[in-house]
Amino acid sequence: MRPYQFDPKEVVVAVDIGTTKVCAVAGRLNEYGKIEILGMGKVRSEGVLRGVISNIEKTVNAIKEAISAVEKQLDSTVKIVHVGIAGQHIKSLQHRGILTRDNAHDEIGQEDIEKLIRDMYRLVLPPGDKILHVIPQEFTVDNEQGILDPIGMSGIRLEANFHIITGQITASNNILRCLEKVGLEVADLTLEPIASAESILSREEKEAGIALVDIGGGTTDLTIFYDGIIRHTAVIPFGGNVVTRDIKEGCTIMPHQAEKLKIKFGSALADEVYDNRIITIPGLKGREPKEISEKNLALIIQARMEEIFDYVLWEIRRSGYDKKLIGGIILTGGGSLLKQIDILSEYHTGIPTRVGYPVDQLAHG
Numbered sequence: 001m002r003p004y005q006f007d008p009k010e011v012v013v014a015v016d017i018g019t020t021k022v023c024a025v026a027g028r029l030n031e032y033g034k035i036e037i038l039g040m041g042k043v044r045s046e047g048v049l050r051g052v053i054s055n056i057e058k059t060v061n062a063i064k065e066a067i068s069a070v071e072k073q074l075d076s077t078v079k080i081v082h083v084g085i086a087g088q089h090i091k092s093l094q095h096r097g098i099l100t101r102d103n104a105h106d107e108i109g110q111e112d113i114e115k116l117i118r119d120m121y122r123l124v125l126p127p128g129d130k131i132l133h134v135i136p137q138e139f140t141v142d143n144e145q146g147i148l149d150p151i152g153m154s155g156i157r158l159e160a161n162f163h164i165i166t167g168q169i170t171a172s173n174n175i176l177r178c179l180e181k182v183g184l185e186v187a188d189l190t191l192e193p194i195a196s197a198e199s200i201l202s203r204e205e206k207e208a209g210i211a212l213v214d215i216g217g218g219t220t221d222l223t224i225f226y227d228g229i230i231r232h233t234a235v236i237p238f239g240g241n242v243v244t245r246d247i248k249e250g251c252t253i254m255p256h257q258a259e260k261l262k263i264k265f266g267s268a269l270a271d272e273v274y275d276n277r278i279i280t281i282p283g284l285k286g287r288e289p290k291e292i293s294e295k296n297l298a299l300i301i302q303a304r305m306e307e308i309f310d311y312v313l314w315e316i317r318r319s320g321y322d323k324k325l326i327g328g329i330i331l332t333g334g335g336s337l338l339k340q341i342d343i344l345s346e347y348h349t350g351i352p353t354r355v356g357y358p359v360d361q362l363a364h365g
């Protein structure tokens, strides 16, 4: 039963098609500008590989199940959804646009910026790729550089640097096809790191400079913000699932046992784990139980997480913002729930790290 009435038109539904879970969330903006969650459905995902749909039917069924859970909680049908896109195929590049205006005395308006953005969509990309987002960085008006907002200025030559995010056409078509089969209309397709940054990072953090690291099941996504703008995006094709696979192979146990071990006893810092703690795992049919030391488990986890942080650090350096991240690293995604992961990140990258939760933007209650 619903505690009170709300206007169904205000309700926004978002779908995240992840490697390990498909999630649908319904929410609305309350009078204080916070998001109030009205319903949520989370279903195991089996049709997604490293963030990319590989089995339409399984994904359609998972979306159906997640949406119907939300519909039950809302007590109404969902018709339109906002969908996230992520995965290994996402790439980003920098490009510069130039616009020569007719009249130097006319103020630069939104339409000038939109024209520059439209031009970017004409860029020639590798076959099979399409532009997902065009994000303006700084502008130059005549010879004045480093302008964040040129609207209202006058000048004849408007130039801009853009951060352009591209993805595979087939990957986005598959997402659209799945939602169509479920009978849902897609309002928009948003890069997942952009969506999670909105919910986790404060405006001050995005201004100060921050690296958002989403450790998912299949991929680890990095997004760098500086001066309030996205400066760099990268997708590292490893996530928590590789850690589970390492445990499975290192301890010769079943995948579900490895996953349980990681979540219940795992730590990303072997030094912090006592030598003498042993976990006993029941053996398969008639076989002897297995004994695994917590220390060993942590060593396996730490080795793989260090490798993932090596990639993260390499990408942060490549972006050129490594010395400018005053807000440090913020970890999110299921992999950020691993014990001591923030400390390992700090040791390994030398950058202050915290785990981020979307609580600041959510209404309590």
Ligand SMILES: Nc1ncnc2c1ncn2[C@@H]1O[C@H](COP(=O)(O)OP(=O)(O)OP(=O)(O)O)[C@@H](O)[C@H]1O
Pocket: 017, 018, 019, 020, 021, 050, 051, 086, 215, 216, 217, 218, 219, 220, 239, 240, 241, 242, 244, 259, 262, 263, 266, 333, 334, 335, 336, 337, 338, 339
């Ligand atoms: N408490 C926990 N401790 C350690 N790892 C965890 C914990 N909870 C979840 N994980 C790991 O997080 C990963 C899943 O994270 P998440 O739900 O963010 O992924 P996803 O969105 O489905 O995948 P992707 O974003 O890569 O498509 C899994 O590898 C899982 O083992």
Ligand SMILES: [Mg+2]
Pocket: 018, 019, 192, 216, 217, 333
């Ligand atoms: Mg994810």
